[in-house]
Amino acid sequence: MQQSEFRAFVLTFLSEARPDLSTQIDALQNDEDMFEAGVVDSHAFIGLCLAIEDETGTPIEIAELDPEEFSSIDGLMRVSGLVLS
């Protein structure tokens, strides 16, 4: 999956979860912290991680990670084993 496809997948998920935040979601930068941007809370973030796992077929191994290390689109792509283009 390319970075642009991955970004589109994340934004679609977030927009479906929070249509009231579509403006902020569309403006989200790839390296921007999603919590800090106010587009996810922990519940939405967990749902997003699981949706990414389903899409990529790769489990996100977070046991030893601080969630803040992957709470951006780039961070999620990295821990999903995808290469940033």
Add this chain to the structure above:
Amino acid sequence: MTHDMGTAAAGDHTHKLLSAIIEGWPQHEKHLQRFFSTLTAEDAANIDVVAKSILKLSDNELSEFVTDYRWMCGMFMKHEIAFRRSMTLSNTDTAAIRDAYYDNADAMGRYMRGLLISQITWPQHLGVQFLFAREFMPRLPSGFSYMEVGPGHGVTLAVAGADPKCGRLSGCDISQTSIDMTRQSMVRLGVTRPVDLIHADICAATDNGNRFDAILISQVLELVESPQSAIENLAIQLAPQGQIFVNCPVQMLAPDHIRVWRSGADIVSLVEAAGLTVEFEAKVHADASEKSENLGYSHVLIARKPG
């Protein structure tokens, strides 16, 4: 430093507490702003009472409490993701959980401090507090006797005790660490009336003849080996026409849970099987997300004992 939470209704204690939380965890700011900007004046006033209690309990250690809250949130997130992959629990060994948390003063202390902060940052915790204040307390008779299972940080116990109608205040817990914390909390919160705190397992409780007009059991039925025994024992301890406030997470997980409740109907069945009549039910969601139903909710019910 203070932060504008976007509502004139939020009280001084709320502003002070939220500012400290955002100082310790800046990523939380927009989430908190969004949630607090939707509050009614009544809810804001109820929250300010909770915020005042949290400030008293955290005293000069608020930044450490926020640190423990961050630790707790990270721990919860990892457990939640692991759970949702398989929708099964990885650990149902109550002895191991007891060693890791209830009998471990350090871990239990961090957990309790984190939970205290979550009382004002997690919408589902605030939503349950609102229902307790709006739906449960007004139902109780003058001079009511109140017993809380697992009073923990003591905030809700103190709210019940501050009601002018309250005649007697009690609490019980399986954790001596938690009992000790509740006892300290009562002092810090300025609760001057006697509080009977008992170290006991509600699943194995023997009838000591005590009867209560009101019992609260919140976020306990997912922790105990026999929820049926727990509710049956509490039903025995209700006075005729006594009422119980039950709050139980559905499709949600924390590290010390040994059971996942699959639906609110299962909790209703449990309570009705103990001979109680359910008079009120509500689902409290973590957020307004359309997908939050799939990510669980808190099921609240109020039931009455016939007689």
